[in-house]
Amino acid sequence: xxxxxxxxxxRPHLLSLLPDELxxxxxxxMVSRDQPGYRVGQVKDWIYTHLATSFHExxxxxxxxxxxxxQAFRIGxxxxxxxxxxTDGTAKHLWKMADGELIESVLIPAGDxxxxxxxxxxxxxxxxxxxxxGWGGFGRQLTVDEIVTQYRSSARWLAENxxxxxxxxxxxxxxxxxxxxxxxxxxxxILNQGFGLGARRITVSTVGVIPGxxxxxxxxxxxxxxxxxxxxxxxxxxxLIPLEKRYPLPELLAALREFRDAGGRRITFEYxxxxxxxxxxELAPLLAEQARELGAFVNLIPFNPIPxxxxxxxxxxxxxxxxxxxxxxxxSTAVREPRGRDIDAACGQLRANALVQIEGGRPRARAxxxxxxxSASRSAPSAPPG
Ligand code: SF4
Numbered sequence: 001x002x003x004x005x006x007x008x009x010x011r012p013h014l015l016s017l018l019p020d021e022l023x024x025x026x027x028x029x030m031v032s033r034d035q036p037g038y039r040v041g042q043v044k045d046w047i048y049t050h051l052a053t054s055f056h057e058x059x060x061x062x063x064x065x066x067x068x069x070x071q072a073f074r075i076g077x078x079x080x081x082x083x084x085x086x087t088d089g090t091a092k093h094l095w096k097m098a099d100g101e102l103i104e105s106v107l108i109p110a111g112d113x114x115x116x117x118x119x120x121x122x123x124x125x126x127x128x129x130x131x132x133x134g135w136g137g138f139g140r141q142l143t144v145d146e147i148v149t150q151y152r153s154s155a156r157w158l159a160e161n162x163x164x165x166x167x168x169x170x171x172x173x174x175x176x177x178x179x180x181x182x183x184x185x186x187x188x189x190i191l192n193q194g195f196g197l198g199a200r201r202i203t204v205s206t207v208g209v210i211p212g213x214x215x216x217x218x219x220x221x222x223x224x225x226x227x228x229x230x231x232x233x234x235x236x237x238x239x240l241i242p243l244e245k246r247y248p249l250p251e252l253l254a255a256l257r258e259f260r261d262a263g264g265r266r267i268t269f270e271y272x273x274x275x276x277x278x279x280x281x282e283l284a285p286l287l288a289e290q291a292r293e294l295g296a297f298v299n300l301i302p303f304n305p306i307p308x309x310x311x312x313x314x315x316x317x318x319x320x321x322x323x324x325x326x327x328x329x330x331x332s333t334a335v336r337e338p339r340g341r342d343i344d345a346a347c348g349q350l351r352a353n354a355l356v357q358i359e360g361g362r363p364r365a366r367a368x369x370x371x372x373x374x375s376a377s378r379s380a381p382s383a384p385p386g
Contacts, residue, residue: 042060043058080153084340088340097122097146105118107154114166117173120184128240147187203268207228210255217265225267227270233286270301273303288325292330297331
């Protein structure tokens, strides 16, 4: 369902248009206004280079043209609900959409990288047992401009605060991006062709939506793919990720082979390590075999606990056992420390807390009926490997 913003306001949002469409629409507009062709380039420059959030900023256009643009199009952004900055430099934005939905994006500095973790849905319907977003329930799909404005507004916030620019984008925030392909595909194109972010610097993370993986594989750009694996065996994985029952691991791994064979694509496995749940030593060689066969990079992520649940991160010796087993199998691996713990940077956590405040502590859509539920895994969004 589209946001009420787009339902109530008939003006197209310029960040919902593919760069080619934007060019055509602006050209038609300028012709109708009897304006020279170079105005199109000026507006595009304001949008993609200067990150303008209002037409009034476009000071090299006559005032009458700025007003005419404002009557024909939208370019605005969601309200900032909260900005939280961690002692480790991680910055988390909670955005309030026009209809009141709350979504999150996180900026994660790591070495010479600055990764933006974007949301693709308000909430999530997938119900993964370890995830705060799943706990908060599903709100709605995000529109193209609601995804892209997270990038633009975050980039602008960084510039205004004298910080380094975004180098990488991961669709690893709230929601399952491949369950919102109608918006995510155009958003990928706009980030890549409009804002000039290289395809190999953009990663889409999924819990295993096979049709979406196949669609991504046939795109010509080399976007990366991260699979939230969390278990190399079907039964345990199904307990953690209900979608496993619909798209079982053997079929999923076959789809990943297709993705890899489409050429030069990078696959990452995300493996959240939860003490006593998915860190048994005998799982490590199975994980290593699956990763080795696909040439996948593995991120081992100690579980990031949140209040009101009782899972814990794996002990360091168990994490080291997994790391060593993967390393000995020739699999590139990194142990990713959860970032921004002091600001609830786990995916869905800030929103879940806000919902608790707004809704008096009642999860909106999903009863907490599972034996153990609550925290996040990709929730501690880590920059993908370089
Ligand atoms: S891990 Fe991802 S797919 Fe699963 S509930 Fe959380 S946001 Fe949704």
